[in-house]
Amino acid sequence: MSGGRSRAIDIAFVGAGLASGLCAYRLSQTRPELSVALFESGAAVGGNHTWSFHDGDLTAAEHEWLKPFVTSRWEGNEVRFPDRRRRMATGYASVSSDRFRKVLEGQLGDAITTGAEVERIEPRRLRLCGGQEIAAGCVVDGRGHRPSDHLRLGFQKFLGQEIDLEEPHRLLNPIIMDATVTQADGYRFVYVLPLSPTRLLVEDTYYADGPDLQEDRLRKAIADYLDAHGWRASKILREERGVLPIAIDGDIEAFWNEKDGVPAIGLAAGLFHPTTGYSLPDAVRLADRLAAMPDLSAEAVFAETRRHAVATWKARGFFRMLNRLLFFAGVSSKRYRILQHFYRLPDPVIARFYAARLTLPDKARILTGKPPVPFGNAIRVLARHRLTGELA
Numbered sequence: 001m002s003g004g005r006s007r008a009i010d011i012a013f014v015g016a017g018l019a020s021g022l023c024a025y026r027l028s029q030t031r032p033e034l035s036v037a038l039f040e041s042g043a044a045v046g047g048n049h050t051w052s053f054h055d056g057d058l059t060a061a062e063h064e065w066l067k068p069f070v071t072s073r074w075e076g077n078e079v080r081f082p083d084r085r086r087r088m089a090t091g092y093a094s095v096s097s098d099r100f101r102k103v104l105e106g107q108l109g110d111a112i113t114t115g116a117e118v119e120r121i122e123p124r125r126l127r128l129c130g131g132q133e134i135a136a137g138c139v140v141d142g143r144g145h146r147p148s149d150h151l152r153l154g155f156q157k158f159l160g161q162e163i164d165l166e167e168p169h170r171l172l173n174p175i176i177m178d179a180t181v182t183q184a185d186g187y188r189f190v191y192v193l194p195l196s197p198t199r200l201l202v203e204d205t206y207y208a209d210g211p212d213l214q215e216d217r218l219r220k221a222i223a224d225y226l227d228a229h230g231w232r233a234s235k236i237l238r239e240e241r242g243v244l245p246i247a248i249d250g251d252i253e254a255f256w257n258e259k260d261g262v263p264a265i266g267l268a269a270g271l272f273h274p275t276t277g278y279s280l281p282d283a284v285r286l287a288d289r290l291a292a293m294p295d296l297s298a299e300a301v302f303a304e305t306r307r308h309a310v311a312t313w314k315a316r317g318f319f320r321m322l323n324r325l326l327f328f329a330g331v332s333s334k335r336y337r338i339l340q341h342f343y344r345l346p347d348p349v350i351a352r353f354y355a356a357r358l359t360l361p362d363k364a365r366i367l368t369g370k371p372p373v374p375f376g377n378a379i380r381v382l383a384r385h386r387l388t389g390e391l392a
């Protein structure tokens with residue numbers, strides 16, 4: 001275990017991943033009088049990820065404070081489908097976990113304890129494996145996603161490789177979905193980030209019913225994708241993998257009732273975009289909310305994180321309805337058609353979709369046009385795959 005501190009802890013974060021890291025960073029910037037601590041079971045904060053987001057996901061003020069974490073930024077992004085190729089003029093950016101760790105270590109130093117697995121959490125106390133008990137004014141659960149009987153999920157699973165190429169790839173912007181690849185195991189696409197003129201992050205991705213990840217098959221698929229584009233790898237620098245929750249349905253109040261008064265953030269709070277599984281914009285927003293709270297007692301933080309997470313979940317029912325169509329309404333090899341149809345829409349509607357800020361007219365536009373799945377099938381699917389029995 002590494003790390004150490006001498007003062008009483010005002011707020012302790014369990015897990016030092018994306019949400020905890022951003023909250024602790026923001027608190028230490030705006031409330032330097034507080035004593036903040038992070039307990040991470042892994043060897044380093046942040047794990048092994050590349051976290052990306054669209055420009056429109058964040059406000060100008062949020063972009064500003066996140067700046068030190070951002071490693072790459074692009075002016076646009078594109079998608080490719082069998083019958084549609086589209087370039088969006090909306091910016092895109094990424095945060096590497098390496099940069100995340102450096103910024104957090106610089107800002108928080110001794111507040112971070114790594115190699116510290118927490119086995120029990122209470123609102124004002126945590127216990128480390130090995131038995132040490134640590135008291136704090138407030139303990140926050142930032143341990144990431146864990147299964148719950150109250151959330152019904154599909155999965156976005158992927159394996160990514162950061163690859164140095166022998167020659168420049170000539171891509172200017174990310175391809176956030178290349179669904180011209182052979183469809184398999186649900187909706188399949190390849191995600192490509194041009195990190196430098198000769199370096200790519202390539203992820204083979206599946207919107208699948210089950211979480212199993214056959215890593216060797218995905219590595220082979222990435223090698224085939226490079227071949228098909230005439231790109232030759234000189235070195236595979238690193239790999240990352242993920243199985244992200246995609247929300248199909250859920251009872252968010254019951255999910256929070258299980259927390260026994262312990263505040264939660266990030267995926268542990270159910271705060272993620274229902275259709276992409278991405279959580280960076282939600283984590284940024286919640287970090288600002290916590291930093292603005294005058295009272296950071298366990299009771300106040302629990303009430304605020306619960307209220308915010310429940311309201312956010314409830315406002316996103318439309319996305320869960322779309323997910324039910326995506327996962328259940330058609331033959332799985334044709335799921336790509338739903339996204340292909342969606343990408344006929346103007347840039348601002350697409351930007352609001354990713355930011356989870358759709359207006360009523362946006363929702364109407366998404367559902368109009370020639371439907372990519374048979375109508376009768378869609379109605380049956382919407383009714384069947386609910387935990388709560390409601391339609392949307």
Ligand SMILES: Cc1cc2nc3c(=O)[nH]c(=O)nc-3n(C[C@H](O)[C@H](O)[C@H](O)COP(=O)(O)OP(=O)(O)OC[C@H]3O[C@@H](n4cnc5c(N)ncnc54)[C@H](O)[C@@H]3O)c2cc1C
Nearest residue numbers: 015017018019041051052118143144242266267278279280
């Ligand atoms: C490879 C990958 C790529 C992703 N890409 C994106 C992206 O581009 N954009 C985006 O917005 N989202 C992305 N996501 C999805 C999501 O935003 C991330 O999973 C994000 O890291 C979730 O944040 P979190 O803080 O809730 O959990 P995490 O970042 O997973 O942090 C949880 C931390 O808690 C620690 N922990 C767990 N249990 C304990 C314990 N008992 N004691 C102590 N520590 C513990 C873990 O080791 C981990 O470090 C990605 C996910 C993965 C896996």
